[in-house]
Amino acid sequence: MKFSGFKVVKEALTGHKGWTQLWRNPEPKSAYDIVIVGGGGHGLATAYYLAKVYGELSIAVLEKGWIGSGNAGRNTTIIRSNYLLPGNQPFYEFSMKLWENLEQDTNFNSMVSQRSIINLIHSDGQRDAYRRRGNAMMLSDAGARLLSRDDIKRMVPFLNFDNARFPIKGGLMQTRAGTARHDGVVWGYARGADQRGVDIIQNCEVTGFKIENGKVLGVETSRGFIGAKKVGVSVAGSSGRVMEQAGMRLPIESHVLQAFVSEGLKPTIPGVITFGAGHFYVSQSDKGGLVFGGDIDGYNSYAQRGNLPVVEDVLEGGMALMPMIGRARLLRAWGGLVDMSMDGSPIIDKTGIEGLYFNGAWNYGGFKATPAAGYTFAHLLATDTPHETATAFRFDRFSRGYVIDEKGVGAQPNLH
């Protein structure tokens, strides 16, 4: 079935009788060519591109709960390609280009909205660093603008320009950045993958790998053994737990990242704004909620919930930056389980076990990477070679000394 305005009108006039399942609930087969572990945005995108671009015919996505139940449904929905380092920026720009065509590609409105991002500048040093980053963005075709204080004042006059502890001195803007509807991304890929024959198997937890002579033969699951020629693991915060079953230690720590949404408000904040002197970033969803977050809680956690100090820290930043939000109310808060890596950058790579592939270490930035992570992981799974935009995301970059450390804080995950 093709979704369109026409179809919506037709169904409205005929009592919505013609809608069908967005995806099937298939029973797992005994074996597949490729099994993707993890039915989040990344796993589903991987399956989608494997089927669509790389012509793979026998694919299953295994999800322990319901699809999109992990970080795909627990993030602040920001998309952007405003990175500095050559290992990262081309990849994120590739992702941005995929975002720009996502809806037409998947025939599903994931509400990709290019409403821009502004990173605020509060010191001369910060301006120099952002100029370097903005130039990296320009040089990789991503576009960037360096804004003056007056520019910012014109665009977002409700910020605290008058009595701020750290005055706003400018900003770096990417107009092509913005947000997407996180669940819509998951559903769009899931439906697209399903239509191309991918089996999406929910409530199917992987409990172990069958590995013989250094080669993976399949996965043990809560719904029985499923054979596979290749297994791609894409489980974000659960990476440590899952890869441990294959005997691997990772350059990853699992942390909790809290995010927040306010009660619905009439249009307030046009794009995405990040506070350069506090821990706060914010956008407003199409439904009207202010969606915001800050730092990770900072301690290893699998609990999917955080603590009060970070809530306070985030809102101190929020109130310092835009004191007009004081009378809005926090509606919901949640904690995502993020796979923080030793340099703050991801891994899309083969492992030491033949047929076992890994996509993870997305830190708190996995959402914006969803299309490209899916595409490049599919490329790796299908061709056994890294995609040209993801060549730096290797396991051995740590031992060989090629880390991709955007923040320059070293091997301490809670600082990235």
Add this chain to the structure above:
Amino acid sequence: MTRLTGGLIDRNAPLNFTFNGKAYKGFQGDTLASALLANGVQLMGRSFKYHRPRGVFAAGSEEPNAMVELRTGARQEPNTRATVTELFDGLIARSQNHVGPLERDFMAVNDLLSPFFAAGFYYKTFMWPKVFWEKLYEPMIRKAAGLGSLSMLPDPDDYDKGFLHCDLLVVGGGAAGLAAALTAGRAGAEVVLADEDFALGGRLTMESDLLNEAAATDWIASVKAELESLPNVRIMTRTTVFGVYDHGIYGAVERVSDHLAVPGDKVRQTLWRITAKRAVLAAGATERHMPFADNDRPGVMLAGAMRAYANRWAASPVKRDSDAIAIFTNGDDGHRTAMDLIAKGAKVMGVIDAREAAPRFGDYDVYAGATVTGTKGRLGLTSIEITRNGRSQWHNVGALGVAGGWNPNVHLASHHRGRPVWDDNLLAFVPGPNGPQGLIPAGAAAGKGGTAEALTDGMTAAITALSEIGVTASEIALPQAENMPSEQVAFWHVPGKKRAWVDFQNDVTVKDIALAHKENMTPVEHLKRWTTLGMATDQGKTSNISALAVMAELTGKSIPETGTTIFRPPYTGVSLGVLGGGDTGPLFRPRRLTPTHGWAEAQGAEFVEVGPWMRAQYFPRAGETTWRETVDREVLAVRSGVGLCDVTTLGKVDVQGADAGEFLNRMYSNMMGTLKVGMVRYGLMLREDGHAYDDGTCARMAEDHYVVTTTTANAGLVYRQMEFAHQCLWPELDVQLISTTDAWAQIAVAGPKSRELLSRIVDEFDLSNEAFPFMACSELTICNGLRARLFRISFSGELAYEIAVPARYGHALMQRLMEQGADLGATPYGTEALAVLRIEKGHAAGAELNGQTTAQMLGLGKMVSAKKDSIGAVMSRREGMAADKRRLVGLKSIEPQKQAMAGSHLFTEGAVQDMSTDQGWLTSSCYSPHLNGYIALGFLENGDTRMGEIIVAANPVEGQTVKLEVVSAHFVDPEGGRLRA
């Protein structure tokens, strides 16, 4: 007016207020909702999607419908529930989310178009043409969405934070909560009793139940008086415990002055962090409804809420006293409402009971085995259709109470992600076994909703909780009470073809759930996300369980098999202002001031934020028109005379002990143990991953005593790292550390005349080059006996010293130096001149030591000693680090008056410019008054072998390209003759 008799309102205290510009009167004790009802106002708002008329639905914080914009101007407060807004004199409220008057909302056209807006429709359309999303569709959707609006003005009120510690936190001051608090209070335990309401008593204030054969308010008053008399009990009304955090920490918001017109000298709200050894969750229960056709009209409300309005607020739900009221129930509870309404003199049409064997408790009609199957009334209910055995009849009523059973308020019990469990007898979820440690649910929150059982349960919970922490509490004499009849059947919704609302605010109907089921959005979380059910401001308090029941019916599974939903903080919406506390504006972060701050201020200095510090940026003089003019003067003063700069912000760590030298050998990449007493050495620290971390100086004051400095930015971090090394890696070393950054004021005295100036303040100290050469250090006294430390180190490349005195003398020292140096032209300089001086000299600073660079890149590769191990040494030798050939170089503009901005990327002349041909970047750039032109530092691919080459600095983000010559980074005095003069 539809005011009834009695109630807990003060009829001697009338209050004036306006709603949508119209003036009304209420009384002290009213909420906005009760006052509006008592004035015959049913229509209070519009729904989110279809803009259907909405009236008040509940009597507490679960209200989904009656949401207003409260107050005006900067205090405008959107999405405020009228049901929990205490009336005050002069209150101003407006309904929200409509275009045009509330009664004739232009956006109500959406309701006619509702077939097009079925669940998930957004995801299926608006995709063509592509550019229309941002330009047309989305702005349209955004404008229609949202509820109330912010004023966009800074919140004028103050907020506070507070901390409380107690043995027992009692959440909720109803029957169970009061019994728990009194039990614990009498046992001498430290008790905090918090309730979101402004009055204690909870549901007791809203029922007609008698306690000890008297009004419940008598017992409440006596308990309140006793609790107030106990010094170990703190009663906090208007306080919502909104979240359970780790280790017995609870988040709570006290609405200190939301019930006043303006806060005056009080804060608006206080955020409390309550650390409780144990807690009793006595949060009560929330009534649920039963969806039926057109069940969303104003006038349809929860039967328990109707009862509450009648009993506590003497407010009738109908517009006119002559209008009749009907009750639709699936159990005994609905009959209680009928009884109470009759007792208050309201006109009850009858009770429609879904049970064939419906009881009758009083003088009213009972429609047994019947359901409500339709309603009429555009802006308020006028009639309902009652169907029994397939026969339908319309009846005129002005209000309908719906009693679908009660859901225990399990929210806090699931904040640690423990799932509630289904209770088949109660037909509700009750707190599960995996709740937060130390939290004991009691009373209606635990499924024990009868008054007598709630009282007993509250008492027992307190005794149990206290016994776990070693406090013995005794049973108390509870008032005589009874449990009202509470039989009910599992009846969840009335099937039918018309729309039956499940979530009122977000306009989610039974049909939407059916559609979601058809489209395989059956997991509860998918259902919620696809239909937006439970995502409204009431967080599904009145809709989740009904939706679950409908979905269970569709899937043929039981409710617990279909799913549960758990709740996350906050329990109800919490203002963003209070979560940010008072730490906003200039108070957002502490400001650290240097010892000479006041002095610099008096000199008219401009200041700049440097991390937590405020530092003097430059010292403008009369007649200087640009900052550059000032900075150039300051730089030249240092190069030709003597300048003074407060450098206190640099980190200082005192390192003492027999193994101090060995310890520093391990901390710094270069050798420190061999340093002679009385000498200083430049040191480079690496991170354990091999990257350059921090630089500074290391002065050996005595055999077992070093004073090391760090950069301003890393002062705390380096100290932490040193303590880590000391305590976690090598506790066997005899070394002690203390940060002395704040203890010493340090002033740089730089320039060819610095020795002359210092000689005027030191007490008999030989400053000659021979006695006190470059990189010497010493303790000494100055100004007739003031203890000081002198270091002959230079950041500017000139003959220079840094002199340290106890911090409280910093101001005086600066004054003395300025006085003594007046004839030498002593000139204070700020961070700008400091930066120019160090760039001219090629010293690395924050822009070069950005955490991504290496010793080799900085040209300091040789400092990483191979003779010893130190933090980061092994990792700095990895293949990729060695292969990195970018090197720090100096760069001079070919056209001297054209600045290449820091952050420009470097390219070979004539090369295509993209990320693959990138040759490096500019880290720092400035005008050099010494060289009369712009200079810069940067990292350049193979930079050390490209001296003299012309390269291009590209700054496309500002549309600028500048040609530069690669030169040595030491623009000034490369041989270092001046330093050693």
Add this chain to the structure above:
Amino acid sequence: MLIPHPLLGLRDSQEFTYLGDASLMQRPDASAQNAEAEFCDYVFLRDNPAGEHRELWFHEQGDRSWLVVTRDTTTHEILGAELASDVKGAVK
């Protein structure tokens, strides 16, 4: 969270700075044959357990002790806390 400081009793976790896995106390021998590989494991790889985790907290806003705290990463329950220097001494 509350950290049971062995000397100071229960302290709010906001007084502390978190570093990570207590294995960071086992710094490899730089003179060993395979020192670089050992350091790579030490610096970059983690067990990252879902369950009991021994981890380093620095009482930065307090007495400047480094503590080894044992905490369950699935529930945040704290099972114990010791002075790092004591732990290191015990290992020696």
